[in-house]
Amino acid sequence: MLEERVIPLPTPIRSDKHRTAKGGLSLHQREAAYALGWEHGYWYGQCEALIQSIPQSVQIRPIHVLFVATGKGFPYSPLDEAVAETLRMFAVRVSIVSAKQPVAEIAARLRPDVVIVLDGLEFQTTEVDAIRREGIRIVVWFTDDPYYTDITSRLAPHYDHVFTLERMCVPFYQGLGCQNVHHLPLGVYPTVFRPGNPPRNARREISFVGSAYWTRVGFFDQITDYLNTKDTLITGIWWERLRDYTRLSPKITSRWMEPGETAANYNGAKIVINMHRAHDDESFNNNSLAINAVSPNPRTFEISACATLQLTDIRMDLPQYYLPDVEIVTYSSPQEMIEKIEYYLAHEQERRLIALRGLYRTLREHTYAKRVETMMAILFGV
């Protein structure tokens, strides 16, 4: 485990100190450039060594998986790809179809050992039933619980196994008569979300990525003044809902980002804010039973996988995933958020240490590979 230690200040090797400065750059400036390069290199060297130190052992099973992708396109396609690519690490054969294809027909022809449906909101239950009638096991992994439980409640009972990323939904599906229900959080796809060395013009103090749900707007309205004084970047849609939108608008980019771009965004920031969606937020919510959300969102893993300091609000189960103040930092009010941003911008070594520990925990425990390994153990035994 990484121990508390002092990161030494750079002491550049001055092999050229006897020479006079050439090329219009003073010796002092050149040393400053060297020192800055050293700082960046030192940090990413640490991250890379940490990544390389994690043993990669994957048990590939002699099974054929038919994977049914969400069929929803962006922004779900990266999730489809991450899970499909990860399944390939664990099964000797993986066939991939979309929820919009005649999956039952394909399954009857291919006779896979299991059909794994991701999300399943676009997948007809008649197809599910037809596959089961063929004697082929079919499982679903719900990725948006609890926000669509009005719909998923009608889907879940058709499957042999139900996996949900939200722990609070396990008793819910069990109550609907589902026999095999498992809590399986989403994770991170480290091929995309990993530390990098962003160009200097992409480096910022604070970043937030996400849509402006009304609960978030209410929160951000209280810290607009503060964020305005900082090197802040907010990326996402609907932010014109902010009370002081015009003042903050130079710091807002209104669009969706590809995962690679999101990763670069996280990488460029010293602190990345995570704010979970409220389980009862009125925008696009199909959770009329108001099932509470206690599990961290996938973004939690993605931010930490980029080795940046994550400042997150607290979901009840968060400490099971990351130790607060050790691997992640939390806030529960606008005031606390501001205090912690101030603290970690002023305490770089502590910031880095927490970021490194967060990366370490993520790669050891919160990758899609770890999740799929768990799923395989449930479906096929250890």
Add this chain to the structure above:
Amino acid sequence: MSWIKRPRAALAANSHERGLANGYRVGWRDGACEAAVQLANPPAPTVYNLRVLFVPQGFQAIDNGIIQALRQSVRELHVVEAVRMAEQALLVRPDFVLVLNGLHVFPEDHLAQADQIRAAGIRTIIWFVDDPYVTDDTVIVAPHYDTILTHELSTIPLYGLIGCKDVHYMPLGADIEVFKPMRVGSSHMSDVCFIGQGFWNRVHMFDAIAQQLAGLNVFIAGGLWDRLKEYRLLKPFIRHGWLPIEESALYYNGARIVINMHRTTEAGSDNKNSYRYPGRSINPRTYEIAACGTMQLTDVREDLGAYYQPGLELETYGSAVELADKIRYYLANEEARRLIAIRGLIRTRREHTYLSRMPRLMEILGYANSL
């Protein structure tokens, strides 16, 4: 005057970029090595309830590596010179006497001393680390010991043939007190580094790639290098004579690529191997180079894959052309080069230190009585 400002500004920007890039490269290695050293440590020592007498060979890196490891792994360790090994053994009455190699500088009465220890009922063990290059000598030494350890796979049947009953393969490792990542000054820096004697196979290989090396910053250290056909071309790179291991570690650290080239096993002027046993096992340098967090380009010995994954933790070559190509490739691909270096460092610190060899050594010797 703007015409004069523009090029100066461009020069300044250029110089700034260079400074950043240089800093980044050094910083990356410093950060990565530091993290690797923190994260990848040998397992905690197991302590055995044994009294051991160790006789070093005079191979500093191996002797000290084993001494440090034994010191942490046995209840009582005595290190004695070869001239007094029998006298001390009879005095100390250890569970066993472990002799490293027993060649070269060992006294003339070495074998008589070994017999004397054995006659006193004390177990004698010799660990050969020069096999198969000196089998003419080791076959004379081996029958005087109860247990034979060798780092070389190919010579195991040889000792059986001459009547030794208890013969085992026992690999070497790295002394990570000496061979460790360090930041070095520019005088120790190079693109390509090779340290070792100019045995003929090595000389032929360097002659073959001399033209390409001539344009690089190269460091070669060792004896016999005046054998080179291309001596005049490579002369500026050569430092003649023996290099102390602490110096070697500095040069390994400062190099972008360190070449490892096993000696030929041919009998003849460089070797005492008239039985022509092949070399199937890697040399200790393999571990030592990797332990410095530097990328290694090595020729392939049969057991290499058991210790390092080629292409991931080090790189290999099978010919002069491949060696030259890979030098060119890895000097141009900094990212690939440094990842291999860091993986090699991590693997070495986790699995190939002398301390991590100890449980295996004790198991081979039949001791399970850990404290």
